[in-house]
Amino acid sequence: MTSKLTYMGVIGLTALSSVAATPAFAAGTTAGTTITNTATVDYQVGGVAQGQQSASNNFTVDRKINLLVEEVGTVTTNAVPGQTNAVTTFQLTNSSNEALDFALVASQIVGGTAAHGGTDTFDANNVRIYRDNIATGTIGSWDAGDALVTYIDELVTDTAIRLFVVADMPAGLANNAVAGVTLRATAREGALVGTQGAAITETTGANTAGKDTVFADTAGVTGDIARDASHSDNDDYTVQTATLAVTKTSRVISDPFNNITNPKLIPGAVVEYCIAVANSGSADATSVLINDPVPGQLTFNAGTILLNGTVTAGTCNADGAAGGSYAAPNVSGTIAAVAAGATRTLIFRATVN
Amino acid sequence: MRTALFLLVAAFVPGQALAANQVALDNNVFVERVSTDAAGKQRILLEEPKVVVPGDRLVFVLNYRNAGAQPADKFVITNPLPAAVRFADAGDARSLVSVDGGKQWGLLSDLTVPMTDGTRRAAQPADVTHIRWAFQKPIPVGGTGKLMFRGVVK
Numbered sequence: 001m002t003s004k005l006t007y008m009g010v011i012g013l014t015a016l017s018s019v020a021a022t023p024a025f026a027a028g029t030t031a032g033t034t035i036t037n038t039a040t041v042d043y044q045v046g047g048v049a050q051g052q053q054s055a056s057n058n059f060t061v062d063r064k065i066n067l068l069v070e071e072v073g074t075v076t077t078n079a080v081p082g083q084t085n086a087v088t089t090f091q092l093t094n095s096s097n098e099a100l101d102f103a104l105v106a107s108q109i110v111g112g113t114a115a116h117g118g119t120d121t122f123d124a125n126n127v128r129i130y131r132d133n134i135a136t137g138t139i140g141s142w143d144a145g146d147a148l149v150t151y152i153d154e155l156v157t158d159t160a161i162r163l164f165v166v167a168d169m170p171a172g173l174a175n176n177a178v179a180g181v182t183l184r185a186t187a188r189e190g191a192l193v194g195t196q197g198a199a200i201t202e203t204t205g206a207n208t209a210g211k212d213t214v215f216a217d218t219a220g221v222t223g224d225i226a227r228d229a230s231h232s233d234n235d236d237y238t239v240q241t242a243t244l245a246v247t248k249t250s251r252v253i254s255d256p257f258n259n260i261t262n263p264k265l266i267p268g269a270v271v272e273y274c275i276a277v278a279n280s281g282s283a284d285a286t287s288v289l290i291n292d293p294v295p296g297q298l299t300f301n302a303g304t305i306l307l308n309g310t311v312t313a314g315t316c317n318a319d320g321a322a323g324g325s326y327a328a329p330n331v332s333g334t335i336a337a338v339a340a341g342a343t344r345t346l347i348f349r350a351t352v353n
Numbered sequence: 354m355r356t357a358l359f360l361l362v363a364a365f366v367p368g369q370a371l372a373a374n375q376v377a378l379d380n381n382v383f384v385e386r387v388s389t390d391a392a393g394k395q396r397i398l399l400e401e402p403k404v405v406v407p408g409d410r411l412v413f414v415l416n417y418r419n420a421g422a423q424p425a426d427k428f429v430i431t432n433p434l435p436a437a438v439r440f441a442d443a444g445d446a447r448s449l450v451s452v453d454g455g456k457q458w459g460l461l462s463d464l465t466v467p468m469t470d471g472t473r474r475a476a477q478p479a480d481v482t483h484i485r486w487a488f489q490k491p492i493p494v495g496g497t498g499k500l501m502f503r504g505v506v507k
Contacts, residue, residue, distance in 0.1 A: 027407065028406075028407020028408060028506065028507050029407050029437040029506055029507050033437055035405075035435045035437045035438060035506070036435060037380060037382060037413055037432065037434075037435050037438070038380070038432070038433065039378060039380050039415050039430055039431065039432040040378075040430070040431050040432075041376055041378050041417060041428065041429065041430050041431075042427070042428075042429045042431070043375075043376055043425040043426065043427055043428045043429065043492070044425070044426045044427040045375065045421060045423045045424070045425055045426065046423055046426075047426070049427075050375055050376070050425075051375075053375075053376050053377070053378050054378070055378040055379050055380035055415070056380055057380045057381060057382050059382060059402035059403075059405055060405070061405055061406065061407065061437065061506060062404050062405055062406050063406070064406035064407055064408075097406065097407050203404070207403030207404050212403075212404055214404055214406050216406065
């Protein structure tokens with residue numbers, strides 16, 4: 001054989017044992033596309049160019065169903081007890097090589113570890129799914145312009161959309177209580193605009209000459225296996241609430257005989273009360289109203305109320321700003337905010353009768 | 354004249370018998386599948402292109418034969434890459450490729466591609482638009498051979 005190339009072709013085929021990593025293609029060639037490969041030969045015989053020969057083959061690209069549901073941000077959604085419309089955010093990507101519909105289901109996790117740690121201890125109420133409207137409102141955030149959906153219609157290939165799972169929190173939840181939610185999307189037949197398409201079945205057994213269907217999705221959360229035309233991800237709500245504790249202390253400021261030097265609690269002595277509100281929760285407590293009835297044996301000293309004072313190592317610093325009010329027998333005042341982890345005080349003085 | 358003589362051989366049916374002509378060419382495509390057996394050893398199988406999805410690796414195999422009565426000289430086989438196939442590699446490192454639609458030919462390592470800023474970068478397999486084998490010696494009467502290259506479904 002005179003052609004050395006013949007023999008090199010054979011070497012090329014034996015070199016197949018070196019497998020390169022499969023390149024990453026997102027959606028790729030549209031399903032149903034026919035790929036035709038044509039080779040041509042030009043040659044001469046006896047120095048005269050002969051007619052060109054060509055050879056072709058073709059095959060049809062089948063349908064690859066692949067999708068991805070991902071939580072956006074990988075942080076828990078903080079919510080307060082009783083909050084309506086607490087929002088978790090997901091992204092759905094159609095990585096199939098055909099436009100498809102996607103059925104959506106948002107469900108509650110029952111027990112177990114939630115997506116961002118902590119144990120699922122409660123269920124959110126009124127769980128809904130919204131699709132981000134990228135034409136109006138705040139894009140990427142849930143707002144009134146977003147559409148309540150149960151499926152996604154005709155999502156074109158290689159396209160990601162943002163979805164919001166919106167839920168209401170029950171009242172009376174403890175700080176750091178966790179509710180996990182799962183968003184699962186399942187590919188459905190596209191091509192019928194405005195209607196959720198039929199379920200998709202994978203082509204089993206013998207291949208057909210036309211467009212076949214291959215499921216190529218990866219496994220999602222527990223219970224969502226690979227190659228089932230659906231994908232899922234978890235997110236969770238973590239309750240962030242204020243946990244308030246109130247302590248009340250008093251000290252004698254002066255008496256009519258010793259004045260401020262080692263004063264005793266005798267009639268006429270002035271007593272200072274400190275009401276301390278400590279917030280050990282994770283959220284600020286706002287508009288904290290303190291109400292304290294002055295005992296009948298004491299007379300309130302007008303103009304002595306100090307609000308929003310601080311405590312150092314359990315001792316009132318007797319600081320703060322004048323404020324509050326007295327309506328016999330109650331001293332009251334509102335502290336605008338007690339931050340998470342902080343302690344704020346209301347202080348007043350009264351005289352022993 | 355050339356157009357009038359244009360013939361499709363083995364069109365659309367991989368593996369069809371070579372047609373009786375001066376030079377016969379047939380063109381096959383296979384899907385390269387890697388399976389891992391219980392022992393963890395990888396096996397490579399070439400399958401007919403029945404189930405093909407984006408990302409699949411393809412092996413194109415060209416068989417040629419000189420069915421004429423005289424040696425065929427200046428023997429050149431040209432294969433434009435289908436638009437939906439990205440070139441991966443050719444079994445024969447000395448095959449010529451084009452990265453500009455068949456205008457210029459050379460070894461992939463010698464070709465460059467213009468950048469938008471006016472500079473040129475080295476050509477990558479993904480840039481290949483055509484592959485060509487130009488034989489130095491005549492194909493004798495009855496001489497046959499096999500050429501191959503690999504691509505990936507875009």
